[in-house]
Amino acid sequence: MKNKIFAEVYGCSANLSDFEMALGLLTKKGYKIVDGENDSDLNVIFTCIVKTPTTNRMIHRVRELTKLKKPLIVAGCMPKTERNIIERINPHASLLGPNSLEKIPDAVKSALSDEKVVFTKDLKKPKLCMPKVRKNRVVEICEIASGCLSNCSYCETKFARGKLFSYPEDLIVKEIKNSLNQGCKEIWLTSQDCGCYGRDMNSSLPELIQTVCEIEEKFFVRIGMMNPTYVKNILDDLIDSYKSEKIFKFLHLPVQSGSNRILRRMGRGCSIKNFKNIVKKFKKEFSFLTLSTDVIVGFPGEKNEDFQKTSELIGEVKPDIVNISKFGPRPGTKAAEMEQLTRKIINDRTKKLVGLVERVKLNNNQKWLNWKGEVLIDEIGRRGGVIGRNFAYKPVLTEGKLGTYRKVKIKSVRPIYLIGND
16 A cells, blocks of 8 residues: 655745644544655645745755656645646646645545646635644644735735635634643744734734633743734734733734835835834833844835835844845736846845844844743754743753753853853
């Protein structure tokens, strides 16, 4: 019997959650999950198309997996946005969209019988309370919604994941309770945009957070990315919900540009004033807040003065994490039809911004020197040791056992992590 499956995943935490549920569903059906594509009877790749370099990597991986002459399932966002590319590389590959996840056992069964299937319809069912095979046994990735309400001119992901579909609170709570019973200590509430959760069903993110925090166990919650467009409407209630000791004082608020002119071209639906007001209010309430943001360098029409405003904004708000993306046009988006900047301009600006960000991050981390407190060991370090997270979700390189709590003192800092011991 052919029952050995290899699967790999790329992209966002929602895609990782889909991957874990897919492995859970397949394991429940009796399939064996193996560690390499050469040892399998069938391969699955959960794809991401958020950036052009990422899409190019997906194309390369699909080609590599196709060369193995084994049944292949391409899952994730790519089947809905780049189906023609996949089928040019491998006409026999089966396709599984992000909102058709529960069809993975059917897709595998058909593919192993040399039958191509395509499941790309939006089933409009909450992807919750399914079996999981977690990559990290300490972390539960709980998707609270699929899709979004925004119309950013550069985004292709919305074509794959559709409009906002918020999941019911009771199912989210059930999912979290199940994961805690299975040994998880850290919960990630994730979606394409957590800030607009509940707007399609007379609820809100702060209400959900408060409900989750009523669960009687010791655990931490990381709130996922929230666009300023929707945070500004729930700001006071959101800050109140963050006061729970269970909530990491971590705010992922993508700004994308420091120029209002560019934000309008991006279709972001917010202004720099909105962004700065949110940051100011959060930092006033939480002095040790970890602020994460995203910036796109080289968006069509970005002039030197626009880029300078972005640099000035980073220097002013001093984020702890800046996810920098070089702009690349995505098919079917409005931004792809705009006049593009040269790669040299984009590369030069990116280099300048990276240097600034590294200085800001290192300077921010100085305030943690000699801090004493508890961390949750939630990750195995890449170069030995383990990573713990404190109340502000700051990564601390230390020692200990995965899933345990440990008291540390910060003895030195680096731009992206702290170093602590007893």
